[in-house]
Amino acid sequence: MTDVRPDAGMHVLLVDDSPGDVRLTREAFRDAGAAITLHVAADGVEAIAFLERADANGLAPRPDLILLDLNLPRMDGREVLARIKSDPALRTIPTVILTTSGAPADVARCYELQANCYLIKPVQLDRFESLVESVNDFWLTKARLPQQPDPG
Amino acid sequence: MRADLAARAHTDGGRSSSDPLTLAESEARYRGLLEAAPDAMVVVDLAGHIVLLNVQAEQQFGYRRDELLGQPVKNIIPEGFAERLIADDLRSDADALAQHIGTGLELVALRKDGTEFPIELMLSPLASAGEVLITAAIRDITVRRASETLVARMEAARVLADQALRASEARYRLLLEAAPDSMVVVNQRGDIVLLNVQAERQFGYPRDELVGQPMTNIVPDGFAERLVADALRSEEEARAQEIGTGIELVGRRKDGTEFPIEIMLSPLTSPEGLLVTAAMRDISVRKAVEQELLDKVAALRVSNQELEEFAYVASHDLQEPLRMVSSYTQLLGKRYKGRLDADADDFIDFAVDGAARMQRLIADLLSYSRVGTKGRALGPTPSHTALLQALLNLRSAIEESGATVEHGQLPMVMGDPMQLEQLFQNLVGNALKYRSAAPPRISVSAVRGDQRADPEAPWTFAVTDNGIGIDAEYHERIFGMFQRLHGRDEFAGTGIGLAIARKIAERHGGSISVESQPGAGSTFRFTLRPTSDST
Numbered sequence: 001m002t003d004v005r006p007d008a009g010m011h012v013l014l015v016d017d018s019p020g021d022v023r024l025t026r027e028a029f030r031d032a033g034a035a036i037t038l039h040v041a042a043d044g045v046e047a048i049a050f051l052e053r054a055d056a057n058g059l060a061p062r063p064d065l066i067l068l069d070l071n072l073p074r075m076d077g078r079e080v081l082a083r084i085k086s087d088p089a090l091r092t093i094p095t096v097i098l099t100t101s102g103a104p105a106d107v108a109r110c111y112e113l114q115a116n117c118y119l120i121k122p123v124q125l126d127r128f129e130s131l132v133e134s135v136n137d138f139w140l141t142k143a144r145l146p147q148q149p150d151p152g
Numbered sequence: 153m154r155a156d157l158a159a160r161a162h163t164d165g166g167r168s169s170s171d172p173l174t175l176a177e178s179e180a181r182y183r184g185l186l187e188a189a190p191d192a193m194v195v196v197d198l199a200g201h202i203v204l205l206n207v208q209a210e211q212q213f214g215y216r217r218d219e220l221l222g223q224p225v226k227n228i229i230p231e232g233f234a235e236r237l238i239a240d241d242l243r244s245d246a247d248a249l250a251q252h253i254g255t256g257l258e259l260v261a262l263r264k265d266g267t268e269f270p271i272e273l274m275l276s277p278l279a280s281a282g283e284v285l286i287t288a289a290i291r292d293i294t295v296r297r298a299s300e301t302l303v304a305r306m307e308a309a310r311v312l313a314d315q316a317l318r319a320s321e322a323r324y325r326l327l328l329e330a331a332p333d334s335m336v337v338v339n340q341r342g343d344i345v346l347l348n349v350q351a352e353r354q355f356g357y358p359r360d361e362l363v364g365q366p367m368t369n370i371v372p373d374g375f376a377e378r379l380v381a382d383a384l385r386s387e388e389e390a391r392a393q394e395i396g397t398g399i400e401l402v403g404r405r406k407d408g409t410e411f412p413i414e415i416m417l418s419p420l421t422s423p424e425g426l427l428v429t430a431a432m433r434d435i436s437v438r439k440a441v442e443q444e445l446l447d448k449v450a451a452l453r454v455s456n457q458e459l460e461e462f463a464y465v466a467s468h469d470l471q472e473p474l475r476m477v478s479s480y481t482q483l484l485g486k487r488y489k490g491r492l493d494a495d496a497d498d499f500i501d502f503a504v505d506g507a508a509r510m511q512r513l514i515a516d517l518l519s520y521s522r523v524g525t526k527g528r529a530l531g532p533t534p535s536h537t538a539l540l541q542a543l544l545n546l547r548s549a550i551e552e553s554g555a556t557v558e559h560g561q562l563p564m565v566m567g568d569p570m571q572l573e574q575l576f577q578n579l580v581g582n583a584l585k586y587r588s589a590a591p592p593r594i595s596v597s598a599v600r601g602d603q604r605a606d607p608e609a610p611w612t613f614a615v616t617d618n619g620i621g622i623d624a625e626y627h628e629r630i631f632g633m634f635q636r637l638h639g640r641d642e643f644a645g646t647g648i649g650l651a652i653a654r655k656i657a658e659r660h661g662g663s664i665s666v667e668s669q670p671g672a673g674s675t676f677r678f679t680l681r682p683t684s685d686s687t
Binding site: 018020021024027100121123124125126128 | 471472475476478479480482483486511515
């Protein structure tokens, strides 16, 4: 949970168990010049715990965007997605699936569970970088997101 | 007693005190008797001349009385009668007569018109004044003879038939015993009539425990049903349907154990009506071998599938770590190129290139294994649409190379649309890639095999190009996995395209081959099965 820019307004929760991918994503956001704070959960259980802390007592910042991998240890991404979208306090947080799986069944299932977007991690570095840049540009720059509830 | 009478008749002559009648007297008396007789009657003296006759004789022989009286009896009975009256050298008259009187002689009579007819002759002596006369009762036996002949013929025929039947039965029995299979003859009720030693042995019964018993004792199911016509079929139809075809049923031994048999039924006509011969063969071994083969095929299929899944999972899971290697070597190159020394730059380049190549190999391996693991069920598919889609995918390569692609309307085939598209794409893509100096000219066509010879005749597709061609030496090798004929700097690619093409063709029940010479272009041909209604 390293802040890219400690004072930046946007918080992004990245749920991914691969340190290599986490670092690559962080590097890509940095190269894209994104003004975000990137929080990381290494599995589904950690992700839910983070969101509950944020929801219950504001011990963690409520993320503006969730980037969710599907194949995770302990609790997989589909279940995390289902929990988020069935929780009235969390369901408004845009949740973007970022995974290597291109299986049509996974795509369909995630949209059924109200995923906001489904993205496949490109194999080539430059294309991965440009994808992260697009996410930053669209979700964190151009899109108008719901107001953060006041954690008081 | 007959001899006594005859002797008396002969020797008494006219001296007999007990018979003092004159010829005229006796003739008058006797004539009445003659006329009353049902048969033709002729009285003859010992010299063989006719002395007296009745109306029946006149009618039977077609003479008037006066034409016969005093005439030799030979005129009406040419042979056998007169000779019997006249004593030969060795016999006395009395002896000769005695031999014949009272016995029915069958002779031939002659009518006035020359026609002959069979007669039975009964002789009896007639003592007359002073001489011996013979009364001959003559019966036309034409009808009796005819019926006798008929009876005799029928009897002869019956005897012959009987012999033939017995011979054929014996022959049949021999055949039964000589047969290598169990043979059981069954009547229409389904009861066993006859069987051979092989059947005794195979079913474990002594013969007498089976004869007369229902066939269901040894073939519990399926046999009787085939003999007895059901309500919807005539007996003949039922028989025609089953006879001559091998049916697989279950046989049951006396000890209750069962074994698979193959039964051949054939009809057998016999005096007891239509019988059915059942030849039964124990097919335990064949069945076991068949089952073993099926098991092996199933096991092979499972292992094949496991292998494909292994290849799929392995290549899929290899992608992840490889993506890390590839991404971070690229990141290294991007951030540090020119900031370390020249060696470091080279090393980074090699690492990046190797990782990229490995990614392509794994991606190709994945698409190769997907042909088997991710293919859809084959169904009627327009090959035309598949080709058009493939050409669309190749549009930029076609435009860049200035290629022309010709094709007519292509048929409906049994296929997986995605895979057919890939098949066309790989073949047309190859034609574009291995082009000569001239702009590529590619044609795609399909012809149907001779449907008269084979109604299921497949479609043969041909993709022809004017490219660099392939040496005959490599015509088989090019369809192998990762087979390349050119250096990487000449033509890019892993060498999976034609291997995938072959795998698709084979998964579709077809085959693929190439006809080519270096410098003379190539024609790739593959076959696909027709849909049931394609023409």
